[in-house]
Amino acid sequence: MNIQRVTLRHLQMDLKAPFTTSFGTFKTKDFILIEAVDSEGAVGWGESVAFHSPWYNEETLKTNWHMLEDYLLPLLFKEPIQHPGEVSSRFAFIRKNYMAKAAIEGAIWDLYAKMSGVTLSQVLGGEKKEIEVGISIGIQPTVQDLLKLIEEYASEGYRRMKVKIKPGWDVDVIREVRQHFPDIALMADANSAYRLTDFDRLKALDEFGLTMIEQPLSPDDIVDHAKLQAELQTPICLDESIHSYEDARKAIELGSCKIINIKIGRVGGLSESKRIHDLCLEHGIPVWCGGMLESGVGRAHNIAITTLDNFIMPGDTAASSRYWDRDIIEPGVTVHNGLITVPDQPGIGYEVNRCQVEEYTVATKTYRP
Ligand code: OSB
Ligand code: MG
Numbered sequence: 384m385n386i387q388r389v390t391l392r393h394l395q396m397d398l399k400a401p402f403t404t405s406f407g408t409f410k411t412k413d414f415i416l417i418e419a420v421d422s423e424g425a426v427g428w429g430e431s432v433a434f435h436s437p438w439y440n441e442e443t444l445k446t447n448w449h450m451l452e453d454y455l456l457p458l459l460f461k462e463p464i465q466h467p468g469e470v471s472s473r474f475a476f477i478r479k480n481y482m483a484k485a486a487i488e489g490a491i492w493d494l495y496a497k498m499s500g501v502t503l504s505q506v507l508g509g510e511k512k513e514i515e516v517g518i519s520i521g522i523q524p525t526v527q528d529l530l531k532l533i534e535e536y537a538s539e540g541y542r543r544m545k546v547k548i549k550p551g552w553d554v555d556v557i558r559e560v561r562q563h564f565p566d567i568a569l570m571a572d573a574n575s576a577y578r579l580t581d582f583d584r585l586k587a588l589d590e591f592g593l594t595m596i597e598q599p600l601s602p603d604d605i606v607d608h609a610k611l612q613a614e615l616q617t618p619i620c621l622d623e624s625i626h627s628y629e630d631a632r633k634a635i636e637l638g639s640c641k642i643i644n645i646k647i648g649r650v651g652g653l654s655e656s657k658r659i660h661d662l663c664l665e666h667g668i669p670v671w672c673g674g675m676l677e678s679g680v681g682r683a684h685n686i687a688i689t690t691l692d693n694f695i696m697p698g699d700t701a702a703s704s705r706y707w708d709r710d711i712i713e714p715g716v717t718v719h720n721g722l723i724t725v726p727d728q729p730g731i732g733y734e735v736n737r738c739q740v741e742e743y744t745v746a747t748k749t750y751r752p
Pocket of ligand 1 (some may be wrong): 439700
């Protein structure tokens with residue numbers, strides 16, 4: 384592949400409803416959409432999952448734009464690429480900035496799959512024709528609001544409910560949810576809102592039969608997670624703590640978790656995601672695909688990686704209509720009975736609607752070798 388030009392666009396999309404986590408509330412989604420064009424005219428799409436502000440991790444839309452403009456795109460333009468697997472090795476000497484790296488790597492994977500005439504799923508080695516998904520529900524104004532949403536999403540067929548928690552919105556809330564829905568697959572995501580000193584509160588969740596508790600402690604702390612996991616019945620799933628294959632290896636070795644949430648952006652791309660997937664398979668650690676309130680492009684990448692064997696738990700890739708009035712892909716991602724049918728067209732398998740992209744674009748710049 385000879386990359387002829389890459390266009391970065393800053394898109395701004397209003398969420399249908401605010402999404403609240405332990406670290407803040409999202410009303411709009413600002414992100415970078417990447418279009419990579421080959422000398423033969425083929426087009427690949429990628430999406431950066433870095434948010435506008437450094438809440439979830441240290442990356443932001445601006446740091447990603449800077450990394451892409453000043454380091455990653457120049458490296459990409461330096462020489463042709465035979466296979467997208469080369470992209471992450473070419474970027475390896477640059478520390479971290481995984482979301483920026485993943486965004487452009489994703490566009491190259493899409494481009495490569497399209498030029499090979501196969502789906503992104505196939506080129507990654509995925510075999511599933513449909514994937515199971517759950518839904519992530521933000522912190523609500525009242526428990527009644529939460530129960531209503533769970534009722535609604537359960538009736539739509541979502542395979543498991545993930546409830547965001549934080550100190551003060553945890554044990555009592557989960558107890559009520561359990562009382563109303565004794566049989567649903569239920570989990571909680573703390574987004575690092577607790578410390579080991581909150582042990583009693585976390586231990587109290589054991590009685591509700593959660594499929595897992597996601598990232599209770601600090602992003603950087605796989606040691607305390609290991610101490611906590613040793614005392615909890617509920618499996619710990621790590622999200623924010625896993626940035627790489629090496630992090631996953633160490634967390635597994637220490638016993639810091641029993642499940643891993645793979646987010647393509649958080650770990651630097653599809654190649655690294657696949658490596659982590661394979662490592663977890665070897666060690667009997669189930670994985671699932673997390674979400675970052677993506678537009679359709681990021682969603683399509685998530686669907687493709689989820690077709691790999693060891694994605695055995697439902698992910699957070701909900702339908703486009705759960706987030707957006709109008710997504711930027713055609714057709715939008717739909718969920719029936721908790722399942723997404725994996726698209727069979729080459730690459731990401733969805734058409735990007737350029738009119739819709741235009742409507743959401745607040746800044747754009749094109750780069751050439
Ligand atoms: O921790 O998985 C998370 C949203 C924003 C930031 C972090 C997370 C989330 C979600 C929503 O849980 C996942 C989604 O629906 O895309
Ligand atoms: Mg999470």
